[in-house]
Amino acid sequence: MFLQLTIKLLLGFVGLFIITKVLGKTQFSQVTPFDFISAIFLGEVVGSALYDEKATVITMLYCLFLWGLLMLAIKVLGQKSLKIRGWIDGRPSIVIRNGRIIRKELKKNRINIHDLMYLLRQSNAFSVREVEYALLEPNGSISVLKKSDYDTVKRQDLNLPPQQVYLPTTLITDGEIIGDNLKAAGFDKKWLELQIQSHGINEVKNVLYAEWKVNEGIYIVSYS
Structure with missing residues (x-):
């Protein structure tokens, strides 16, 4: 029984780790991928022990012990090797x-x-x-x-009068025009096309991102 449980535990460890790496960084808030795996698996172990009549206390303790050893081994390896630490926790x-x-x-x-x-x-x-x-x-x-x-500098620090601030309006994302925003900004498609052409871009589909700000004009990012 313990051999089968060990195999399932190891497969679960590897499988969950691979899934979290594939999902990408935006799936996490304040925890690393490895912490995310640990939280899910430990919660599952405790949950199974509570609601599965076939799961005994000894089984749960064995799972927790084995999982604890795996986490400890990973942490120790991460402390000894920057490469391993970067692979486990990820890099900016x-x-x-x-x-x-x-x-x-x-x-x-x-x-x-x-x-x-x-x-x-x-x-x-x-x-x-x-x-x-x-x-x-x-x-x-x-x-x-x-x-x-x-840089954040207060106008009162420079003895300057208050100035109105404007929120930027997104006009293009991923090569697609956001029609409602373009209309709300008081422009049309023809104007926008002329603007992107003046920046050396032939078509809207070649624009990754474009925004308009009243006091600063248009800002365009092309696909690189």
Whole structure:
């Protein structure tokens, strides 16, 4: 019985780990993929012991003991090797470098422009043009380094009068025009096409992301 249980436990460990790596970083909030696996499996072990009449206390203790040894072994290996630690916990991915969106990294981590904008807003960056670097962390959060022009400085610190602020409007994502936003901004498709052509882009489908901001104009990111 224990041999079969050991095989199932090992297969469950490997299977869950592979699944969480395939799902991508955005599936996690404040935990690493390995922590996510541990929480799921340990919850399943305890749940089975509580609700499955065939599962004995000894069986549950054996599972917990074996799982504990596996986790301890992984942690020890991670402490001794940076390579193994990076493979287990993951490494940060640079999704914006020098103000440019790295589409390859977005695809690698299975996130789209909508996901990226949501993460940026959570980091108090409401426009891509404000960001110099953005790193997608192993737990799914994002770290942002803003451009110097967008450093947080209060106008009252400089004795400047208050100025109205504007929220950027997304016009194109993944090569598709967002018609409602374009209309709300007071423009039409012809105007937008002329704008992207002035940036050296022939067609809308070649635009990864485009936004409009009242006091700064249009901002366009092409597929690289």
